[in-house]
Amino acid sequence: MLANRNAMATIAVKDLAAAKQFYGGTLGLTQQESGEEDVLTYQSGTAIVLVYVSQFAGTNQATSCTWSVGDEFDTIMKALKTKGVVFEHYDMPGMTLQGDAHVAGDFKGAWFKDPSGNILHILNQ
Template structure:
């Protein structure tokens, strides 16, 4: 039923102006035409990221959205860092922290937060 349908990330934010600056300016996502007030929609590869205002923004303590960036992982991490992104450091069994990246074998991942405190993730796959 849903296996051949595209999914989208839906992320609650506290401040739409701050979210717009972050998702467009810092992350470089492509904005789509606004269709309703209090909602921003972005194209990210073939996926859609929807950002909307909610009183519950930033309360999720787990990853809200992940981007697989493949071999460009290190380059993208550096670009994000240059734009002011601060990476989170977690104690994750089986993973070693190398700089700001969590590494296990061939896997590299990095987590960071948006202005509302939502946890976002890039990985090298």
């Protein structure tokens, strides 16, 4: 039923102006016309990231959106850090922390938060 349909990330935020600066400026996503008040729509590869204002923004304690960045992982981490992104450090069984990256075998992952506290993730696969 949904196997051949595209999915999108839908992320609640507290402050639309701060979200616009973060998702468009810091992360470099391309903003699309949303046609709705209090909603920002971004293109990210072939996917859509929809950002909207909600009183419940930042209450999710799990990952809201993940980007698979392949071999560009280290380069993207450095670029995000240069733009002021602070990476989260978690105690994750089977993983070691190497700088700001969580590593297990060939896997590398890094988590960070947007201005509303939503947890975002990049990985090298």
